[in-house]
Amino acid sequence: MATIGAYFQLLKDGIFSPDSLIYNIFNFDYTMPDVFWNAGNAVSAGMVKVTFGIFGIYAAYFSAVYTARLYKKDSTMAGIASVIVITFCSYLSEFSRSNSMQANFYSRILSINGILLALCVGYIVGQVFHFLGKNYVPSRTEHVLRIQHRAWNALLPTIASVALGLVLGVIIYLFKIRLLDTYYFKSIISSLENSNNLLIIILLTMLTSFLWWGGIGYPLTSLTTSTNSGAALANMNYALRHGNAQDVPYKYLGSSMVHSYGIMGDASIVLALTVVILIYTHNREIEAVAKANLLPVAFGSPNGLFIGLPILLNPIYLLPCLLIPALNELIAAGAISLRLISPSVYPVLSGTPGILISFFGSNGNWPTFIFTLLLFTLDVVLMIPVIQIGQRIAEKLTVYDEEEDRYAK
Template sequence: MDKLAKWCIWLRRRSFFRVAQRTFAVLMPIATVGAFFQVLQDSVFAPESFIYNLFDFDKIMSDRFWDIGTSLSQCVVEVIFGLFCLFTVYFSASFTAKIYRKDATMAGISALTSLLVMVYLFQLGLTGRISLITGGYLGFQYTFFALLLGYGVGQVFHWLGADYEPVNYEHTELVQDRAIKALKLTLVTVIGGVIIGGILYAAISKVKANFSLSAMTSTVENSNNLLITVPSTALASFLSWLGIEEPILRLSNVETSAAATANLTYVMRRGSIWKIPYPYLGGSLISTYGVMGGCAVVLALAVAILIWGRRKEPETVAKMNLWPLLFSSSRGFLVGLPVILNPIYVIQLILVPVVNMLIAALAIFLHIVPTPVYPILTGTPGPLVPFFATNGNWPTLIFSIFLFCLDVVMMIPAVKLNNRTKALLQSYEMEDDSHV
């Protein structure tokens, strides 16, 4: 445990990880607020959601109140999570510049401009239309790229920029002097963004006919082979830990799966949920057991922190996000803890979905539980997803509760490692202070 803790400390002390941790720390409030509004959007004001149907809001909620609630919740979610890369790239560049005592504000603005240029050119090459905000390429699911770009721009200011010492009050002349000194660096970063965006434009224009993440993930979704599904899930989980959420979201979407439609059609015709054509269907296993609707793995981590955690900050973040996590909104917790790019949690985030799927496949093979075939209401609590996906099969409910408890137990080593890492960090800080 001490060796792992020291390795985690060494990795977290690298400049990129320090920048990522600080960026997520400052973005925690808006991510948490966004998570609550996402619950409202996906679970309270969505007719296809769990809470909406549970409380029969269609009858007790007026149309005017529904329209207002839908618009407001969607507005907040789109602004926060639809443009999350804008916040991320700014603070990533800003904190990188601060580490090296450079102009953080100008670095953030330069990074923001470079990102917008790159996304503009990329989307132009992909769609052939002049559009900037639409397309989702500034959304939460691409956080890692924004972090990386911001860090790169901060390094440009590190190597080429003049040292900067912040003052309590800046006159206009001082601000103008800062802007003039940053002009060359801003030009360099924007030209760099144009070059990278131009390369992306040229590349994507040639292969856009074959460029489709949905097409790539559909092979896994429609696969009945665990040798394909399990490694793909592990890779998608690792990418999600990096801050690239899109692959795991795609793999968890079974609505467009042809094989899932075939399974459901078979059940409707035969009236039996057993002996379906694709018993180990990738999309169903990933969505129902691997991630249990999207948040069960992270929910298990939050529960483990509340039970075995010894640090106030993670417990506070877990308590604040418990309600969103229960109804499949994990982004506030992923940023607030943070989980993304935190080496302490990487093994569990990859291992837990894989173990869930393998155990579920074994249970299906032994006819302990049936294959999930029914569509699920959005916002369904993770441990209940398999129960509803099998049309209320009670052995499945017992099995899914057991699986969730196992997930919580599997998170214990990560929580203990986090406790140990904090203790070692405190001792290192005390030693550093004694040498001053």
């Protein structure tokens, strides 16, 4: 599901967007018929909405399913109950925000960037079924009477789960709690984008990377787009007047440091990880996921690999997610101070491959491009031991599962 959404995200941001790189290279404004563009834009935007926009529904469902299944409870009923809870909380969250009789059902709670809350809801519902539900043994054949029996056995935990959801939803409505609201992230994003203090930039980059790893991707997603802050405009105006960006007033501006070097449009972590998987891994399933997501990841749509690998809440990837962007920014700041590369001051079109962001942002400065390639190579090298550790853990888990199946027989 996430991989499908990643491809349509690529189409939406990279082809059917007038501000995208591919759209402008091929001059689609003149070469693409309006009917085709309108249809493509509607289809890609719609698929992104029904995959990433309501991904929290899928996350809550499967979180409840696998939690209940772990304790041999009716996982399907648990999944249905979790969907009711997460959608109800989402609706009341939007209702309390809009203060009108018509609320937008597609809340930030349901977005893939707020997946942590959905996973928690699903887990809690699964635990309710653990303590209140009856044991369930799957059957190859299901008939009406058996389904009725299942529904009756799941009635108590379902009522309890929905009651918890009602309480949470009412609390959200009465106290107007804006879960995952942009207001709580804007201060972080604004401080990071407008700061020229390298220490603050590195610390806030690590914070946003940690939130992204933990399932709250709104701050990091906001940083993948160009900013129109006063400091960014001052840098661009200086570069336009003087013909170069070496002595801009804000050399270490957070928006350019993070976007061009820290995360490189998600290339520093996700694309580097994809390259390492394709070169070093021996796991066919993981390699298949990496191959399927290579194209979207290269153009800045990492959610397919983020979910499919998974990177989300995986302790193996915590340190790389925190340290690699910070290290990239430190190295880039050193290169800028030594005048080896030029600061990125120009706007970059959406859908630009992460490795090329600094190149276009510095108006085609070739030393900057070579430096970014070397920096990306360093990121790939740093990811190699992470993949090796992951392979060892996977091998041990495989052996453990085989032994467990043997004892079960």
